[in-house]
Amino acid sequence: MARRTDDVDELVETACGDGPGKPRAVARLISLVEDDSPALRDVARALVPRTTGAHVVGLTGSPGVGKSTSTSALVTALRAADHTVGVLAVDPTSPFSGGALLGDRVRMTEHATDPRVFIRSMASRGHLGGLSAAAPQALRVLDAAGCDVVLVETVGVGQSEVEIAGLADTTLVLLAPGMGDGIQAAKAGILEIGDLFVVNKADRDGAATTRREVRAMLSMTDRVDGAWKPPITLTVATTGQGVDEVVQHIEEHRAHLESSGQGERRRVARARREIEAIALGEVSRRFDHLSGDHRLDGLAADVVGGRQDPFSAADSLIAGL
Amino acid sequence: MARRTDDVDELVETACGDGPGKPRAVARLISLVEDDSPALRDVARALVPRTTGAHVVGLTGSPGVGKSTSTSALVTALRAADHTVGVLAVDPTSPFSGGALLGDRVRMTEHATDPRVFIRSMASRGHLGGLSAAAPQALRVLDAAGCDVVLVETVGVGQSEVEIAGLADTTLVLLAPGMGDGIQAAKAGILEIGDLFVVNKADRDGAATTRREVRAMLSMTDRVDGAWKPPITLTVATTGQGVDEVVQHIEEHRAHLESSGQGERRRVARARREIEAIALGEVSRRFDHLSGDHRLDGLAADVVGGRQDPFSAADSLIAGL
Structure with a gap:
């Protein structure tokens, strides 16, 4: 974990500097964020202040x-x-x-x-x-x-x-x-x-x-x-x-x-959408974990069997977060 | 509220029957579910057992x-x-x-x-x-x-x-x-x-x-x-x-x-995706309500100002559900 953060900090340092490794570091960071890699958070945290x-x-x-x-x-x-x-x-x-x-x-x-x-x-x-x-x-x-x-x-x-x-x-x-x-x-x-x-x-x-x-x-x-x-x-x-x-x-x-003042409003609106998208992605990941313990499968079987409607099943899913 | 459910039950009755109003009732129900109307839940609840x-x-x-x-x-x-x-x-x-x-x-x-x-x-x-x-x-x-x-x-x-x-x-x-x-x-x-x-x-x-x-x-x-x-x-x-x-x-x-056995597996997988999609939609709506009380705007302003990264902002958003 520490190792990974160190690597990210070094990459960010190089990408924001003027040294010879800059273009490569920029490309590498974009690959990291594009692949939704576990380092995504570390990258964002290191970049935001810069x-x-x-x-x-x-x-x-x-x-x-x-x-x-x-x-x-x-x-x-x-x-x-x-x-x-x-x-x-x-x-x-x-x-x-x-x-x-x-x-x-x-x-x-x-x-x-x-x-x-x-x-x-x-x-x-x-x-x-x-x-x-x-x-x-x-x-x-x-x-x-x-x-x-x-x-x-x-x-x-x-x-x-x-x-x-x-x-x-x-x-x-x-x-x-x-x-x-x-x-x-x-x-x-x-x-x-x-x-x-x-x-x-x-x-x-x-x-x-x-x-x-x-x-x-x-x-x-x-x-x-x-x-x-x-x-x-x-x-x-x-x-x-x-x-x-x-x-x-x-x-x-x-x-x-x-x-x-439109510029600031647009930037805030953009950040709001970004935060929402990240939060929804995280919630979706948690649902997938729930699915790992067969809770979601049980709800789905109920819907297929006509015993429960999908909306009340979704309520149960949210309650289980 | 009671009124609306009555209407839905009547529509579903007609759509599932063989009377002359059937095609119209089917079309009306699809419009209701397509428009993401508040009656969506009632419609789903009435339909699932049928x-x-x-x-x-x-x-x-x-x-x-x-x-x-x-x-x-x-x-x-x-x-x-x-x-x-x-x-x-x-x-x-x-x-x-x-x-x-x-x-x-x-x-x-x-x-x-x-x-x-x-x-x-x-x-x-x-x-x-x-x-x-x-x-x-x-x-x-x-x-x-x-x-x-x-x-x-x-x-x-x-x-x-x-x-x-x-x-x-x-x-x-x-x-x-x-x-x-x-x-x-x-x-x-x-x-x-x-x-x-x-x-x-x-x-x-x-x-x-x-x-x-x-x-x-x-x-x-x-x-x-x-x-x-x-x-x-x-x-x-x-x-x-x-x-x-x-x-x-x-x-x-x-x-x-x-x-x-593939048929049953596919139906369950489909219901699972449906439940997940509904749950994510509901979570998204709750985020929008949070945005109404300016919590999300505050987080977004922090991200724009470089004071917080979007991932920790998203964590706060989920914690506020």
Whole structure:
């Protein structure tokens, strides 16, 4: 036990320092928190006092809008503005894929040797609480390691797009011309949660139309933060066109969050969700232990046999905690 | 309170009877359990003694393999074999879509007037526990209403395919020729959980090849139920070709489950997951109440301020239950 804590302290020391082992230590810590390892608590305890409040930018958008390319272009622009940048690519729909399957999705070789860029793919592996349980731990590692901006790119569909907004300080919604993305966005509820909208592939026909459609839909939407008017930027991520403007909007939104008090509220709400997710995971583990002593099996047999309804069985389970 | 229970008892009476209000009462009960209404407990309590153990067949497969058409063809074949049939179409990826968006996906007008077919679309609406929390309640309604076979069709990708296997007695994996489905299946882990494999659109080129590929992959897979050798059937759902054979395999698998004891084990495991999901939902609700009295906010502010790590905050939360 003592040994393990020592190792964690040493890893955290290295990850937060500037020595040669830093990138490796950061990667190792993220693996630890991603695997839900027993060291998770020690890692969190050692990291919490070292975090400084990295600005988390969530990138979301349908497949084909150019998410990876945009992420890479944003890293370039953020580095040019002297930020230390973390990138987390999360695939919440693949409980079976480890990091390996995802590895090839993040093709950012140009940043691979930059000591102030940290890139990591992670799967949420069907964790209870999914993204909301594993990703905050990984964000904390990147924050403590000195990243002042972390881009979280979600590979996936549906619910993840809303989950990412729960994690992010700034939610950036990527669209592309002629993909019916406007309607998709309306369906998924991301109009309400997007802080910045980016129409990528703006060298194609229809970019201006897409911008106009999004603007019209935004004007009809009740937004979470009514005081912020989301800008809609046209970009060509492959050439970098418009990307500096996006970075500028990220800075403006960050300033708005701080001056309006929204930033603190979002951070507290995020911590609240994180605590809840951890607590539910812990309760679930305790249920599994109960299941080990056949209490849960007995309740389940009662439900199957029609002798008890599942709600009163659940009450017994909670009472046994 | 008494009033509400009376209403529920009356609804359940009508849904389980043979009177003219039956289809409406079944639909109303499913709406009640889907909406996580306060009457949920009363509904479950009234239904549990009336269930007889409907056989649940989960249908899963990538978009484009012909899931809705296959479901419809299976209903026809099951009705010809004198079964009373329930159909539940679940979309777990759309927390925002109500039943309305899904309604048009289940185009089974030919069964709409058959009094022994009950068709219902439901979204899992980001319920904690998703499918595993809401669907068992809906299955219970259909079971108590006299359906002896219920088809559960999942519209969606990834995790849902594995979740459906947790719900079903028989998991039917639909494939189509030339869609790279074999590899998809291997990735999603459904080779391990499929009890029946169906290559639909078998009038197209490549059906035999797909069957051969699946057979080869199955022979290399460690399966959950090693004693059952999953048949691979070729069908053309639009004409009904091969569908009777699928129904026959469903019956064979059902008989295997009962003779091997697997059936009872699966039902108990399913009830266990259901109880756990309900209990976790209840714990989550209690956390939300704690959040009402600002305890959780205080813990979250401590985490944001670096004064406490989220794991010890979660411990405090559980201690406060």
